[in-house]
Amino acid sequence: MTNISLKLNNGVVMPSLGFGVFQSSPEETAAAVETALKTGYRHIDTAAVYGNERQVGEGIRRSGLERSQVFIETKVWVSDYGYDQTLHAFDKAADKLRVEQIDLLILHQPAPKGFDATMAAYRALETLLAERKVRSIGVSNFMPRHLARLIEHTGVVPAVNQIELHPYFTQSEVQQANAQYGVLTQAWSPIGGITFYPGWGEHRRSTLSDPVLGEIADVHGKTLAQVMLRWHLQQGRSAIPKSTTPARIAENFEVFDFELSAEETARIDALDTGVRHGPDPDERDPISLGITIPEA
Incomplete structure (x- = not known):
């Protein structure tokens, strides 16, 4: 199977289906990344605050792939803004x-x-882009007002906005704003069946037991997770599923051999509840978490 590629607004080509390592312990990350790359993934998504960037690099080297064959995405944490x-x-x-x-x-x-520091951080990303230390730059969890303010005061439109997005929480207004500015929407928690953040979403329904998704999965002989990932890809989004289980890693990649009908896509779209499973970017200041990123 071959991953679909998406062209970002600066011409860089990115595999649409990425492999995520949020909450993967350092001990299991390298093996999971190696497995994902040997399965066929060519896009790895990590972050400074995940504490496993070093192990992501190790997994890439273990895979035996050339550096140019793997698209690496990572994130700057707020303690390093400015x-x-x-x-x-x-x-x-x-x-x-x-x-x-x-x-x-x-x-x-x-x-x-502390949005002044956020904009200063983004200007640093612009410098890194101009110096070719990075190939593309973007944001995560930006609502339309954040995106508009950033674009007004900076020079490079973000290539990507990574947001919580799954059938129960589609963030249509954010997707529309992204499209308006030419920003690619990338989904974290694209399946929506796992509580990612303690303190948020404990009382929500799991997408993995949804009867509508189950009916569509049965028609195609696929799992509910595969149907949801296909739903993202067919609508032109990037999706970042996560697993450390080899069988699930492989399953999540087997989404390029079937197609959802327009009616099925509409049924999935209609599942939106408007309820987040993760934290609201406006309600809790991440600086208050007191997390700093170590040098090594």
Whole structure:
């Protein structure tokens, strides 16, 4: 099977289906990344705050693939926002990954209570892009107002906005704003069946037991997770599923050999509840978490 590619707004080509390592322990990350790459994934998504960038780099090297064959995406955490701090955040990430260039570097949160630092961090990303230390830049968890303010005061439109997006929470207004500005929508928690953040979403329904998704999965002889990933890809989004189980890693990649009908896609779209499973970017200031990114 072959991954679908998407062209970003600066012409860089990115595999649409990525492999995520959020909440993967350092002990299991390298093996999971190696397995994913041997399965066929060519896009790995990590973040400074995940604490496993070093192991992502190790997994890529274990795979035996050339550096140019793997699209690496990582994120700058808010404790490293600010112009000089973000330039140094790149150095930390590149050192841990053991690469000279990162394919996509994005800001992890809008941090609206300190948005001047957010914009300074993005200007640093623009510098890194001009110096070809990164191939593309973007943001994560930006709502339309955050995106509009950023674009108004900076020079490079983000290539990607990675947001919580699954059948129970489609964020149509954010998707529309992304499309308006030419920003690719990328889905974290694309399946929506796992509680990613303690304190959020404990009382929500799991997409993995949804009867509509189950009916569509039965028609195609696929799992509910595969149907949801196909739903993302057919609508032109990037999706970042995560697993450390080899069988599930392989299953999540087997989504290129079937197609959802327009009616099936509409049925999935109609499942939206408007309820987040993760934290609201405006309600909790990530700076208050007190997380800092170590040098090594």
